Amino acid sequence: MSDAAPLVLGIETSCDETGIGIVRGRTLLSNTIASSMDEHARYGGVVPEVAARAHLEALQPAIEAAVAEAGIRLDELDAVAVTSGPGLAGALMVGVGAAKGLSVSLGKPLYAVNHLVGHIAADLLTGDDVEYPTVALLVSGGHTSLLLVRDLVTDVEMLGETMDDAAGEAFDKIARILGLPYPGGPEIDRVAASGDRDAIRFPRGLSRASDMATRRYDFSFSGVKTAVARWVEQHEDEGVDIADVAASFREAVVDVLVTKALDACARHDVPRLLLGGGVIANRRLRDVALERAAAAGVAVRIPPLSLCTDNGAMIAALASELIRSGRPESTLDFGADSTLPVTEIQVGVGE
Amino acid sequence: MILGIDTSLGTSVAVVGSDGVVHAEVSRADPLGHAEVIGTLIETALANAADGTTGAGAPGPIEVTHVAVGMGPGPFTGLRVGIAAARAFALGRGLPVIAVPSHDAAALAVVLAAPFADAPRFAVVTDARRREFAFSVYDGLDDDALPIRVAGPSLTPRDHTDAALAALGAERRDTTAISAAMIGLAAGRAHAVGRVLSGPEPLYLRPPDVTLPTAPKRVGT
Ligand SMILES: [Zn+2]
Numbered sequence: 001m002s003d004a005a006p007l008v009l010g011i012e013t014s015c016d017e018t019g020i021g022i023v024r025g026r027t028l029l030s031n032t033i034a035s036s037m038d039e040h041a042r043y044g045g046v047v048p049e050v051a052a053r054a055h056l057e058a059l060q061p062a063i064e065a066a067v068a069e070a071g072i073r074l075d076e077l078d079a080v081a082v083t084s085g086p087g088l089a090g091a092l093m094v095g096v097g098a099a100k101g102l103s104v105s106l107g108k109p110l111y112a113v114n115h116l117v118g119h120i121a122a123d124l125l126t127g128d129d130v131e132y133p134t135v136a137l138l139v140s141g142g143h144t145s146l147l148l149v150r151d152l153v154t155d156v157e158m159l160g161e162t163m164d165d166a167a168g169e170a171f172d173k174i175a176r177i178l179g180l181p182y183p184g185g186p187e188i189d190r191v192a193a194s195g196d197r198d199a200i201r202f203p204r205g206l207s208r209a210s211d212m213a214t215r216r217y218d219f220s221f222s223g224v225k226t227a228v229a230r231w232v233e234q235h236e237d238e239g240v241d242i243a244d245v246a247a248s249f250r251e252a253v254v255d256v257l258v259t260k261a262l263d264a265c266a267r268h269d270v271p272r273l274l275l276g277g278g279v280i281a282n283r284r285l286r287d288v289a290l291e292r293a294a295a296a297g298v299a300v301r302i303p304p305l306s307l308c309t310d311n312g313a314m315i316a317a318l319a320s321e322l323i324r325s326g327r328p329e330s331t332l333d334f335g336a337d338s339t340l341p342v343t344e345i346q347v348g349v350g351e
Numbered sequence: 352m353i354l355g356i357d358t359s360l361g362t363s364v365a366v367v368g369s370d371g372v373v374h375a376e377v378s379r380a381d382p383l384g385h386a387e388v389i390g391t392l393i394e395t396a397l398a399n400a401a402d403g404t405t406g407a408g409a410p411g412p413i414e415v416t417h418v419a420v421g422m423g424p425g426p427f428t429g430l431r432v433g434i435a436a437a438r439a440f441a442l443g444r445g446l447p448v449i450a451v452p453s454h455d456a457a458a459l460a461v462v463l464a465a466p467f468a469d470a471p472r473f474a475v476v477t478d479a480r481r482r483e484f485a486f487s488v489y490d491g492l493d494d495d496a497l498p499i500r501v502a503g504p505s506l507t508p509r510d511h512t513d514a515a516l517a518a519l520g521a522e523r524r525d526t527t528a529i530s531a532a533m534i535g536l537a538a539g540r541a542h543a544v545g546r547v548l549s550g551p552e553p554l555y556l557r558p559p560d561v562t563l564p565t566a567p568k569r570v571g572t
Contacts (some may be wrong), residue, residue, distance in 0.1 A: 049427065049559035056431050056553070059437050074443050090428045093386040100390030102435030103398075105443030110390070225466045229570045332390035 005079040006323045009066070009102075009269055010316030011059075011089075012088025013095030014115045015142045016040060016051045018058040020066040021313025023320050028125040029070035031306055031313040034058035041182045045172055046141065052090040058087045059098050066312070077108050079329070081319030084347040085340030087142060092336035100332060109329030111319035112347040114340055117156055119276035121321060122307040122314035130301070133270050135159075137261040139285070140277035140310070141168030141183070144257075145179040146264055147342060152318070153325045158342045159264050160217025163206070167253055168279050170221035174249050177229050178242050188246045189282055195247030197284075202227050204251040206339070207259070217260055224252050254285045258292055265298045274301045278309040321344055352400070353417045353553035354440065355535030356393070358433030359425025359453040360477060361528055364392040366413060367535030369543075374408050375399035376532045382478075385432040391441065396531075406518040418446055419538030421453035421529055423554040424485040425477065425502045430553055449538035450549035453477075454487035456533035457526045459497035462491070463533075472501070474521040476512060477529075484512050485556060488521045495544045497537060506556050 005025030012019035018034040041211070053328030067074060082099030085092055103110035119138045123130050136147040144162040149155070165173070168185060175184025180191065204218035228249050232240050265273055273293055280286065286302060293300045307314060322345075323351050330348030340347065352374065354488050355365040362385045365376035369374045375396045379388050403410040420437035455458045457475040472490045479485040487503030507515045516523050 033535045043561050047559060047561045050561065052428070052431060053553075053555075053559065056435055059435060060442055062438070063442055090431070093428055094431050096386045097389055097432035097435035098439040100386075101393065101439035102443045104390055105440040226570050233569060332394065333387055335384065335387040 001323060002047055006320050007072065007076055008079045008081050008316040008320045008323070009063070009077050010081040010312040010319060011095045011099045012115070012118070012312040012315045013055045013091050014083050014085070014309055015091060015310055016046045016054070017310040018055045018062050019310055019312035019315070020062040021149065021311055021316045022066050022070040022072065023125065023313060025320055026124045026304055026317065028313055029072065030066040031311050032062050032066040032069060033311055034062045036349040037183065044176055044182050045169065048088045048090055051088060052094055055091055055094040056318070058096065069120070075106060077106060079109045079111055079319055079323060080106070080313050081111040081113055081315045083115045083118065083315050084334055085115060085337035085347070087115055087338060089338040092338065096336050097318070110332065111322055112330040112334045113315055113318045114342060114345050114347070116143065116145055116147065116342050117152065117345045118314040118318045120147070120152060120156070120270060120274060121318035122276060122311070123301055123303050124317050125313060126303050131272060133260060134272035134274050135264045135268065135270050136274040136276060136320050137257060138277040139167045139257060139279035141172065142166055143277065145342070146218050146261060148264065148268055148270065153321050153327065153345060156342050156345060159220065160215070160260070162219040162221065163215070164220055164222040165225070167219070167257065170225055170253060173225055174228050175230055178246060185279055185282055188250055189284065191243050192247035192250045192284070195241070195243030195245070196305045197247040197251040199241070199244035200231060200248040202248055204252055207256055217264055219256065219260070221253065226247065250282070250284055254282070254288050257285065258289050261289070262292055262296050262298060266296065271298050272301070273298050276303065276308050280308045293317040352413055352415050353419050353535040353539050354393070354415045355419045355432045355538065356437045356554070357421030357453055357456065357529045357531045357533035357534045358389065359421045359427045359529050361422045362388050362392055363529060363531035363562065364396040365531035365535050366415070367532055367539060368408070369539055371536055371539060372408065373405065373511060373532040374413070375405055378528065378531070380528060382426070383429065385429040389432055389436045393436065415444065415446060417449055417538065417542065419449040419451055419535045421456060421534045422450045423453055424479060424556050425453060426480055427537060427553070431433045434553060449542055450497065451514050451534050451537050452487070452504060452549050453529045453534070454504055454552060455498055455500065455537050455548060458487070458489040458500070459533045459537050460530055461499060461524055472521045474516045474519070475560050476523055476525045478557070479506055482509050483507065485511055486512065486516065488519050490552050495540055495546065497540050502557060504554055
């Protein structure tokens with residue numbers, strides 16, 4: 001194997017995207033994604049069993065498409081990588097089964113890795129020089145996490161995460177309250193464009209002084225969700241300006257995300273912030289983060305959106321870094337771990 | 352040789368020759384943990400077949416030509432692990448996948464256990480969780496030496512199973528393990544005569560468990 005630039009295929013099935021990525025070292029060769037989002041639209045959210053069925057259907061064609069795009073043969077691979085967790089258990093297991101089948105078939109090492117750390121590794125595929133330590137804010141429909149990355153393959157610390165809904169879920173739920181379709185993020189963004197973000201002051205979750213002592217870097221979106229629902233109910237007789245509600249809600253979420261992320265940068269004396277996860281598509285979140293970070297002297301990195309949403313390339317990229325740093329392959333007996341802690345960067349590491 | 356895989360109940364992996372000789376079979380009865388054991392079981396089955404451990408063949412390299420996989424019915428989460436592994440293994444080596452209803456393999460095992468008996472019509476009955484069984488009714492072997500399925504696979508409430516089978520005139524054969532060797536054997540027999548036993552969709556028998564959203568709940572004041 002080329003330890004400097006290993007050829008790795010990554011499989012990611014933790015939520016509703018079947019992601020197959022192929023990298024050579026830090027060079028991206030393919031980032032193939034099959035999404036089952038449309039199938040979830042009529043349910044207003046990701047249905048785990050629907051997602052798992054779709055993964056099984058999509059895997060083989062997605063692997064074939066990725067291999068064709070990368071212009072490689074499977075037997076040329078140096079390793080196979082897969083997400084072991086966190087994520088939806090039934091969905092993860094489809095990827096784990098496939099990765100093991102492929103690894104044994106090819107006789108190539110298998111690296112089982114952490115989904116959240118994969119989001120951080122995606123940044124390496126931009127071709128830029130990436131510096132650590134960095135604070136990372138990962139926001140999607142499945143997770144909302146604030147991490148301190150001292151070293152990608154050895155030292156990632158969870159500073160805080162959501163206590164209830166992921167930010168993306170909150171957008172989906174508010175969209176439903178406002179009569180907007182799924183997925184809610186882009187819809188809220190669209191409607192909010194013509195709204196006044198200062199029209200209504202919705203609560204910022206876990207931002208009181210007392211929270212700062214105990215839950216400084218954790219998030220909660222249930223309070224703002226309830227506040228929006230109550231506001232809409234109280235004002236439905238006089239007619240609700242959906243644009244103002246959407247803009248004000250979005251502002252509350254963005255404010256708390258950016259405030260906590262930059263607070264983490266300041267308190268840990270880390271002048272770098274990496275943004276990842278599908279909610280990064282939200283224009284207002286990016287704008288506020290860039291503006292306030294600049295004022296605070298923090299450099300913000302935002303990989304292209306195709307690398308921010310769940311994808312297999314980030315899983316391959318993380319495995320590639322593990323190989324480059326001399327880590328042995330995972331043993332074959334790992335499973336899917338829906339609550340895998342972020343400190344377990346690689347899974348199935350022999351004692 | 353055919354690599355057979357089934358995860359519809361426990362996890363089973365086998366290597367079967369095109370002549371029907373079983374070169375290796377390794378299984379775990381655990382109705383969970385498919386994802387944990389599937390890789391090791393495939394590796395072990397291939398190694399055992401290459402070593403000639405079972406005495407079924409001389410030690411030597413194993414050339415897998417087909418991958419056969421049980422398509423259920425069975426609890427979905429585990430079932431998919433075996434199908435995903437089988438497809439990816441096949442993809443890695445450019446091999447065809449032969450899909451087999453898992454109950455067909457169980458039926459073949461029943462018939463082969465007493466090959467000269469005049470077996471009555473019988474039903475393979477497996478756990479489908481949620482107080483239901485899955486069953487398929489078989490009536491002997493056809494000219495291709497494959498079990499003749501005359502009903503199913505279908506679901507029945509546990510309490511109604513006996514009545515349902517009596518109505519079909521089938522003796523009940525509760526099955527708690529599917530043999531991957533029987534998956535491979537059925538696949539080999541079907542493939543030899545160009546027959547297709549199952550489509551590419553798992554035999555879920557049940558739609559995904561979802562409820563359509565209703566209007567958002569009112570929160571009140
Ligand atoms: Zn993610």
